[in-house]
Amino acid sequence: MNIGRSDFITDQSSHPYREKTDRAIKKRPPWREYNLHIVAFFLVVISMFIGVRQIKITETASILLLPLIYALIMGLGLYLAKPIKFVGSKQSKVAEGAMVLFIGVIIAKMAVSSGQAISSIFHVGPALILQLFGDLGTLLALPVALLLGFRREVIGMASSICREPNLGVIIDKYGFKSPETRGVLAVFVIGSIIGTPYISFLASICISALPLHPYAFAMASGIGSASMNAAALVPLTHTYPAMATQLEAFAGCSNILSFCFGIYMCIFISLPIAERLYKWLSPILGKPDEDSIDDEYAIEGVKDDKYAASEELSSGKLKRWGTFLVIFSFIVTVGNYIAYKTPMVDIFIGMLIISLITIIGMSLERVVPWNIQSIIFISLIGIILSIPGVPTAQYIVPYVSQIELTTICTAFLAYVGIAIGNDWEEFKKIGWKGIIVALIVISGTYLCSATIGHITMALTGII
Template sequence: MSVIKETMQLWRLHLAVLVLAIIAELIGIQRIPIGIGAILLLPLLYAFVMAALMNPNIVKPAGKLIRSREVKAASPLIVIAIMPFIAKFGTTIGPAIDKIIAAGPALLLQELGNLGTVLIAFPIAVWVLGLGREAIGATFSIAREPNIAIIADRYTLKSPEGTGVMGVYVIGTLFGTFVFAVLASIFATADIFDPRSLAMACGVGSGSMMAACSGALATALPEMKDELLALAGASNLLTYATGLYAGLFIALPLVEKLYNATRGRHETAARAAAGE
């Protein structure tokens, strides 16, 4: 009974979600040519932007409609809302199991692609943005829940490394879905990469990001929809299974060594000079 009462008290949130969903679906899919390909604007993106504008932490006047209570309640509901889509992936993996097995080595080795956060983001974080040890937590992964657990266990979330991983987590939560959907539509229509490789790249260990990415691919290439969704779902599942170990035993030690060999050396020299 208390659950029903609590749900009724959040009527503003449920009404806002219903209205935004209807508006997004009425707008439909919009295609914007950009030379090498096209950007596909999906209803998910419209809903994301409109919901962000209704967040009182972003647009203060929105607090008259959506209060902080609704904002806090919305966070765990994201997981529930994405479950039907994730379940749909499960139904596509089975029929496409032969194609998934055929892509076996590529599907397994694609996990190494997550190390790109170290190779690309780390130099930018340290030498361009001037981050300290925050760079370790921010760049060893895409900072999803398992990665936060690693940093929390190794350094605690109150440490500079914890600040780094939580910063990337928040930014990824706010903008990751939008960025993934746009990039996927551009690459799918540009015909640069094999669509199957793009589908595998969607599985980064985030349900919402995978849903946006694979949804954009399926919209751009409807003739391959089932295969792309199956590969994306299998890739995401493997990332959950292997990503924790790749981050713990490969990415984190690597980024620590890179930091100690570069900025860490300068920090040690600066402390020594200060002590003198």
């Protein structure tokens, strides 16, 4: 793959870290990293056994603690505390190299869900569809982040709501050690910890302070996160109990749309806009006279890395990809059974299906002459194969639909926790400023979605 080729989505050279990832996997075959996979396996098992825990703050606000957060924190803690000697820098780098593969599995799972629900999505009203553009409200955080001293981190921070699918997009495009990934991971972690109670509080204030229809607030609560969706809906149904059924329906449909298509909004619209805004605003709002927290990760430095030499698709690479994904599939299968008691054979078959879609998508990225990201291929393949009426759907959907996205993300974040240990000092620099940016990101998408939904319903005569 030629690093110098221009990305068809943005002007920036694409995947400066991709070949380095391929090299990392090739230099250290996955079957030799059994210690890493054993640790990840037990992190997932423990996390799924603990399950979802709710901490009530008030009658209408609570914090949901999810297994994926346990796995992330425990993985990072194991690396930093060093209680297990055989999880060190080498294993952290291997975990980092596997990110692109595991992201593909998440995207494939979501693509199958999108194809499965495509008919119902096309039948929803224009207000539900147009309010998706409220996701662009996250861009309001970009100039603030620049004023706070961030540099390219702002692209990851402000290009989306920074949930699991968006995390995958950023890592896939920029690489795990990039400042963009550091930014999206920071907002992801902060949002996971305080996002749920914050959006519940925000919804409570907005419902009483803003002259928008309750349906608009219900639509705005569907931002692609189940916990945030529920948290934002609680004060709304509490305020309008007679409309609870309708509000839940609007919120549910909106969340499905955000879940299925929010990632494409990020890829094709908000991420390119974020890159251009950064290019325009950083000379004005940035602080070039100060040390940037992403200077040492300059893209040119990565391009010159001795392990970043381009390499064609090979049987050896496919073998390593396949081995990684089989191991990952087994971990997810066990985790899914622990939490949801789903048939292990069905889950494993479903995981192998989306793993195969991932391998095909990543292979196409390397053989197709145009510079198209693998997640585009993976998404298209997953959607097309699972559309009702397509012959393959009857074989794919029954298995893949039994896999919970939470379990896949928990396994993914177990590896992420170990991987970010190597760069923990860089993450610490984000600090309290990251909290401010995260709150603006959440507020921006919620308020913009509610406003667009209200205006669209007013124009179409729904309200």
